[in-house]
Amino acid sequence: MSILLTGGLGYIGSHTAVELLNRGEDVIIVDDLSNSKIIVKNKIMQITGKKFKFIKADLKNLKKTEKIFKNNNISAVVHFAGYKIVGESLNHPIKYYENNILITLNLLKCMEKYNVYNMVFSSSASIYGDQNEMPVKETFSTHANNPYSRTKLYIEEILKDFYNSNNKFNFAILRYFNPVGAHESGLIGEDPNDTPTNLMPYITKVATGELKELSIFGNDYSTKDGTGVRDFIHVCDLAIGHALALNKLKEKPGVFICNLGTGKGYTVLETVTTFNKVNGNLVKYKFVERRSGDIAISYADTTKAEKELKFKAKYNLEEMCKTSYKFEKNNK
Numbered sequence: 001m002s003i004l005l006t007g008g009l010g011y012i013g014s015h016t017a018v019e020l021l022n023r024g025e026d027v028i029i030v031d032d033l034s035n036s037k038i039i040v041k042n043k044i045m046q047i048t049g050k051k052f053k054f055i056k057a058d059l060k061n062l063k064k065t066e067k068i069f070k071n072n073n074i075s076a077v078v079h080f081a082g083y084k085i086v087g088e089s090l091n092h093p094i095k096y097y098e099n100n101i102l103i104t105l106n107l108l109k110c111m112e113k114y115n116v117y118n119m120v121f122s123s124s125a126s127i128y129g130d131q132n133e134m135p136v137k138e139t140f141s142t143h144a145n146n147p148y149s150r151t152k153l154y155i156e157e158i159l160k161d162f163y164n165s166n167n168k169f170n171f172a173i174l175r176y177f178n179p180v181g182a183h184e185s186g187l188i189g190e191d192p193n194d195t196p197t198n199l200m201p202y203i204t205k206v207a208t209g210e211l212k213e214l215s216i217f218g219n220d221y222s223t224k225d226g227t228g229v230r231d232f233i234h235v236c237d238l239a240i241g242h243a244l245a246l247n248k249l250k251e252k253p254g255v256f257i258c259n260l261g262t263g264k265g266y267t268v269l270e271t272v273t274t275f276n277k278v279n280g281n282l283v284k285y286k287f288v289e290r291r292s293g294d295i296a297i298s299y300a301d302t303t304k305a306e307k308e309l310k311f312k313a314k315y316n317l318e319e320m321c322k323t324s325y326k327f328e329k330n331n332k
Contacts, residue, residue: 002026003246004074004116006059006107007081009036011190012122012179012238014044016078018188019239020246021048028053028072031081035193043187059103062110069110076118076249077107078242082151085197086126086293089148100151101158108162111169118249119159120172120242125231125259125298127153127175134265135301138175138257145293156257163255170253172245177231177261177300179238181320182327189327190235199268200232200320203275204328207282214283216268218290223297229265231299234315234323237262244309261300262313275321282325 003020007013008029014036020027021044029041033056041054053072057064059081068074082100083089089096104121111119128136129143144150159171180200182189195211196202205211219226241260248256266274276283305311 001073001075002028002053004068004072004077005029006077006079006103007031007036009033009038009040009054010080012235013078013080014040014188015183015235015239016080016242017044017052018047018183019236019243021050021052023243026052028055028068028074030055030057030059030068032056032058035083037191040188047183047185047187059106060099062106065106066110066113069114069116074114074116076120076246077111077116078120078246079104079107080122082122084148086146086148087197089146093147096147096151101154104155104158108158112166117168118170118246120174120245120249121155121159123156123173123175124149124152125175125177125261125300127156128298130295131298134297135263135299136259137301138259138304160255167254170249171255172249173255173257174241174245175257175259176238176241177233177259177298179235180232180324181234181236181315182323183236184323186323186326186330189324189331191331199271200324201328203272203283204324206284207275207279207325208328208332210332212284214272214285215288216272216285217288217294219269219287220290221296223267225267225269227268228294229267229297229299231261231264232266232271232317232320233261233313234320237313237315241305241309241311244311248309256308258305258309259300259302260305260311261302263300263302265297265299266317271317271321274317275325278318278321279325
């Protein structure tokens, strides 16, 4: 039996593939390469010493999706595939709704037809919006303030409705906060096709000289240094969380919603200064005006993950910065 990873050559998907392969699982990766690179396939095999099946396909195409299920013995789906850039989603909302939701609907149709009952879904803490209370608990109200986040929220509701219609199906919905870092080998990491919109890959490209300097959006928030606070979690910790979520579905069927984070908040300035501390003073930065829609503070309550998944993040901020830069240097 194989675990199907959609978007499995992407940033989080590739690290999860490594984790599952190292645990002895049989993995099939499907990716359309719209925001990933085929070379990652060989790097995953290099890290693990194991082969796996790769299928290039656009999962918006129902016939192609069904062919994958028909021709393979799939036991579970780990669903990463989807567009994920907030700014782009504001400019092209229909593109995001069509892609992210249609892919999920096609997967559910095929899971139902071919009796595949388990899915781990890659959701996002962005669905919590701006909260007055910290840390963020799974029971908090949800409020998506951009089309990207709304696709995540809508998909969560679709999965709940699907379960209510047929409780043979089981869904683990993982709301993760800010993935950073890279595999310790330096072979795989965050490698966006365009100019990065996330903090860490932008920092690393400034460090290698590919970009001139980092703009820190706002230094007048009500935080210890005036910059925004985020819960950065190492991508390898996230990968472990997905493996544990698959086990959880075997033990306790139903719909399981869980935050994945460290439970700690780091400021943007703290992250940059830590990067410079562990890698050398490589990153120049300047303060600019706040971005519309950015929130001041966001970090996870990890009680549920620790209690029910037995998950606790082990990488600290220094390790996140070290592995990110190692990957960027190797990739450059």
